[in-house]
Amino acid sequence: MSAPLRIAVHGAAGRMGRRVIALATADKKIEVVAAIEHDQHNLLGTDAGELAGIGAIDVPLSSKWPSDADVVIDFSLPEAIDRCIDKCVSHNTSLVLATTGMTDEQVERLRDAADKIPVVWAPSMSLAVNLSMKVAQQITEKLMSVPGGLDVEIIERHHRFKADAPSGTALKFGDMIAEKLGDDTKHVHGREGHTGKRTQNEIGYHAVRVGDNPGEHTIVFGMLGERIELNVAASNRDCYAGGSLAAAKWLSGRSAGMYDMFDVLEM
Numbered sequence: 502m503s504a505p506l507r508i509a510v511h512g513a514a515g516r517m518g519r520r521v522i523a524l525a526t527a528d529k530k531i532e533v534v535a536a537i538e539h540d541q542h543n544l545l546g547t548d549a550g551e552l553a554g555i556g557a558i559d560v561p562l563s564s565k566w567p568s569d570a571d572v573v574i575d576f577s578l579p580e581a582i583d584r585c586i587d588k589c590v591s592h593n594t595s596l597v598l599a600t601t602g603m604t605d606e607q608v609e610r611l612r613d614a615a616d617k618i619p620v621v622w623a624p625s626m627s628l629a630v631n632l633s634m635k636v637a638q639q640i641t642e643k644l645m646s647v648p649g650g651l652d653v654e655i656i657e658r659h660h661r662f663k664a665d666a667p668s669g670t671a672l673k674f675g676d677m678i679a680e681k682l683g684d685d686t687k688h689v690h691g692r693e694g695h696t697g698k699r700t701q702n703e704i705g706y707h708a709v710r711v712g713d714n715p716g717e718h719t720i721v722f723g724m725l726g727e728r729i730e731l732n733v734a735a736s737n738r739d740c741y742a743g744g745s746l747a748a749a750k751w752l753s754g755r756s757a758g759m760y761d762m763f764d765v766l767e768m
């Protein structure tokens with residue numbers, strides 16, 4: 502049997518980090534070698550398995566960057582991303598980057614890094630979400646020329662703790678739909694006041710923050726007389742955690758480059 506894939510989890514004490522550690526520990530082909538957090542975290546030194554609710558795994562939460570990881574899986578915050586990218590490059594470690602809400606400069610930094618190391622970058626690691634993105638493009642292609650016109654609106658629902666809006670996934674749905682609609686597509690975030698009539702070349706985004714929702718996206722394709730609503734909803738976070746582990750395995754042995762979940766899932 503080949504040696505297990507050595508992963509480090511960045512943002513290890515977070516909601517996602519804990520699930521990644523739990524699922525990775527249950528997978529014989531993976532070894533968790535590091536659980537990384539910022540140097541002010543009040544749980545530094547705590548066993549990452551205990552935090553994840555699976556019992557001790559002998560990996561303490563630490564702010565030190567590991568030297569023995571094959572892949573870093575990141576679910577953290579935009580402010581933590583620059584260091585993460587730079588450390589992966591300097592340690593020649595592959596990176597699965599799942600954090601959303603990055604600035605344009607950070608995206609540029611990530612693209613530069615992907616010239617040197619293999620990177621999977623996607624706002625959603627979920628199989629169902631990525632498949633729905635492809636379906637949304639097909640629906641758009643079929644309906645964009647219907648008599649009376651097509652209105653596309655994206656409603657996303659997430660837990661009250663989410664820091665960024667709209668979700669990275671909603672923005673990616675919008676970008677992929679706009680690829681089909683055309684270059685003059687406008688992205689409109691919410692509506693208020695005397696907005697006037699809706700224009701035909703816009704995509705509307707609506708971010709709902711409620712309770713503990715782990716992530717739900719509804720793409721409304723509205724026409725005169727009927728509509729389609731494409732809804733994809735997580736019941737828990739394991740669809741994202743499992744997807745990130747699949748991405749980490751897929752990266753093993755790849756050359757430097759920027760990849761996404763469509764590559765991993767062969768879609």
Ligand SMILES: NC(=O)C1=CN([C@@H]2O[C@H](COP(=O)(O)OP(=O)(O)OC[C@H]3O[C@@H](n4cnc5c(N)ncnc54)[C@H](OP(=O)(O)O)[C@@H]3O)[C@@H](O)[C@H]2O)C=CC1
Pocket residue numbers: 511512513514515516517518537538539540542575576577578579580581598599600601602623624625626627741
């Ligand atoms: N692509 C995908 O499939 C998915 C992406 N996400 C994205 O992942 C990110 C994390 O989500 P979630 O787990 O819910 O968020 P959490 O806030 O629960 O977790 C983020 C973790 O990162 C820690 N952190 C903050 N700064 C640093 C740092 N400098 N170095 C290392 N760790 C740091 C936070 O610590 P502290 O609490 O002290 O700030 C926290 O433990 C979000 O951007 C979210 O949108 C989420 C789900 C799926």
Ligand SMILES: O=C(O)C1=N[C@H](C(=O)O)C[C@H](O)C1
Pocket residue numbers: 601624625659660663664667668669670671715716717
């Ligand atoms: O913060 C979250 O929880 C999620 N964030 C991602 C996003 O912004 O798209 C993915 C998922 O919807 C959960």
